[in-house]
Amino acid sequence: MRPEEIRRHNLSLLLRHIHQHGELTRAELTAATGLNRSTIGALVSDLVALGLVSEYVPSGRDRAGRPSHLVAPRPDGPYVLAVDVAVERIVTATVGLGGVVHERRQVAIDGAARRPEAVIDQIVGDAEWLGRRRPGGGAPVGVGVSIPGTVRRRDGFVDHAPNLNWRAVPFADSLSARFGGDVNVQIGNDADLGALAEHQRGAATGYDHLVYLNGSVGVGAGIISEGTQLHGSGGYAGEIGHMTINPDGPPCHCGSTGCIETYIGEHALLRAAGVTEGHGARAVDTVFIEAAAGDPVARQAVCTVAMWLGRSLANLVNCFNPQAIVVGGSLAEVVRLERRTVETELDRRAMSASRSGVKLLLPGLGQESALIGAAELAFQELLDAPDSLPVSLAN
């Protein structure tokens, strides 16, 4: 490698570390990266000059010896626009280095508001609103969007988002055009981004073999193996909601029968609970509240979903041999209420060698996993090459 490549590599290493862990001392950075003290000093100076981090000597602390400089992401530094397009709502946020959410906006969507053009209008409007509220102004260094559907990795083309009723939508291109074409727009699948966020700063930090199962109306998984996200050849890996778990099961909107989604998706829960009127998050929450209060029909419905969830997770354990499974979306509540049922099916159906090493976790980021994952996606370009930012954006 040439000297400027080595410098960029080291800047990236350091900035990723600060981005993941937040405020750190120079001594901690030296220990974590294996670089020597003078190199760390020079690199931190570079990151300060680039407007990415700030450095200060803590005062008033009760420390022995010479205090180590503290390095932290600069609060008024570059930011990204993160968007979580879910079936019933769009959440938009400005997020800074360190994964700090600065401002957040949420709108409910339904019917025509779910159309791609309407969603893009909403995002562009929210971006302007959020931009106006930033004291320093300035454009985001990247835009990351989470979509509940199959997203082609290469160009952010949405092949199918069934619960939004989207097919073949060139979403990244359309959104990018609306931003004038000069902003880095990245699109990801909601479960993939949830996995990324939970691995980076959620419940599964430190687990380099991880399955994040996201279940609300639709069901999908994001998979991390040896610390790297599994994409598959087009970006469609992890469509486990449409794995057959019972060929004689109910018909699925995908054209198959007995898909996992027909057993553990929210429609299955509502059907099992006998809910024929009303739908959406509120109806689902009602079932959970009734189950927690001891209503026998609601409890049985949650228990049935929990049993099928356990079966589905056992399949993923046999397939991926992860160290941890994080269950997100409304399925997290199923684990909270009926963990024993889930674990019993895991015990029964997962191979012992893989079963013994796996932890069943709830998300560390609550309902925000996909949003934070979208921010991570938008930050990748900057994190890969911290010295590539135009000065106008950095300051």
Next chain:
Amino acid sequence: MRPEEIRRHNLSLLLRHIHQHGELTRAELTAATGLNRSTIGALVSDLVALGLVSEYVPSGRDRAGRPSHLVAPRPDGPYVLAVDVAVERIVTATVGLGGVVHERRQVAIDGAARRPEAVIDQIVGDAEWLGRRRPGGGAPVGVGVSIPGTVRRRDGFVDHAPNLNWRAVPFADSLSARFGGDVNVQIGNDADLGALAEHQRGAATGYDHLVYLNGSVGVGAGIISEGTQLHGSGGYAGEIGHMTINPDGPPCHCGSTGCIETYIGEHALLRAAGVTEGHGARAVDTVFIEAAAGDPVARQAVCTVAMWLGRSLANLVNCFNPQAIVVGGSLAEVVRLERRTVETELDRRAMSASRSGVKLLLPGLGQESALIGAAELAFQELLDAPDSLPVSLAN
């Protein structure tokens, strides 16, 4: 990187290329590696001096201009011992660089001959027999063994090989001790090694997203994603034979019900064909021969297995989004006889975005995938560091 690290890196790059492709011209090596001509010249000289390759100028060829030197693996160079422990046979072979099988030995096993100690005795005896037949003599630079079971990657501990009736066998340690402890012994799962071999030199070269499904008595998959094998945290990934495909299905020896193996393993085929006496490869072959000859019961049995095979493959397509699936073992014959049934289930159950890009292939290495994969595993250490070989082994 320090100069000696760069040299080792480049030697490794070059040797891997020659190992995969066999005889090549210097010009081809220059084009493939991106290194300049003088560097290639120096590295080839190093590999010649290490006793790994030979170089010669072709004579008598009808070529225009100055002929390019040809570089090829040295036939009397280092070799590995590759072993495929299957349920009914042990195949042992000496394999040279370039994946060339020099000598091959096969013995049938049954009953007590399947015990770990007996298998180890057999391997050690075969190694001696094969060693005596090498003109130059010398010890192998590595030993690779394929096992039909769950293998812990870290230390070659076999957690469970149900069809050999093994549980908790420290196989790599025991075999290594019998070789005097100074030979590099590597153990792998048969499907993982089949995937490795088919990717390296079989039907799936050029496909960096690949599922190899191995089905005989047991069923397992080896998965390659972005060119890298998926191991999972312990090495147990790809145990897809024990993924539930119908919870109300037949009991499986693993303790669960309705596992994929209970629908597409050889016992399921024999049961469907009404074979109550006799078992093993010969009985399975008889069903295939009868089905090909038009026997209605045998045809129906193969068709039923093909249907469940298609369902299982659809699940893997949704899960991994591969470019190619290679079906090996006796399931290859099911694909040959009933490909349309398999493809129909794939069409019906795999998500269109993933389905449209996937090819269904038969193994390029026939029944030898796991054996060649075991050789690949044994060669890894030498390929990583071609300059680390003791001179006594290289010559």
